[in-house]
Amino acid sequence: MRIGELAGATGATCRALRHYEQAGLISSERAANGYRVYEGATVVRVRNIRRLLGAGLTLDDVRVFLPCLDGDVTAGPPSGKGMRVALERLAVLEARIAAQTETRDRLVAALRGAAGPV
Numbered sequence: 097m098r099i100g101e102l103a104g105a106t107g108a109t110c111r112a113l114r115h116y117e118q119a120g121l122i123s124s125e126r127a128a129n130g131y132r133v134y135e136g137a138t139v140v141r142v143r144n145i146r147r148l149l150g151a152g153l154t155l156d157d158v159r160v161f162l163p164c165l166d167g168d169v170t171a172g173p174p175s176g177k178g179m180r181v182a183l184e185r186l187a188v189l190e191a192r193i194a195a196q197t198e199t200r201d202r203l204v205a206a207l208r209g210a211a212g213p214v
Contacts, residue, residue: 098133102134121145153185157181160181
């Protein structure tokens with residue numbers, strides 16, 4: 097299947113698919129005309145990549161899950177390495193949330209001081 101067909105089947109953009117390929121998460125062959133051609137099984141892999149990215153992981157994080165991207169990534173028990181990556185990503189997200197909350201609170205305090213109730 098060509099890149100547009102893969103994009104349509106997975107909800108990913110063509111740009112995202114090229115990015116996944118550049119990151120080594122998916123692969124393609126080149127047709128005689130130079131177009132990328134993907135195997136049908138790539139649909140499952142891309143859907144799993146998107147599921148993991150949607151859960152807050154990065155492309156680098158997703159590499160840990162390469163051995164199980166071609167099946168149901170949520171079916172089996174998580175590996176120790178996968179759990180460590182997910183917990184590390186959660187810690188990063190929670191630190192960012194705390195920093196943003198602190199920034200918001202300072203802004204609210206400044207606005208209250210300048211203009212009254214917010």
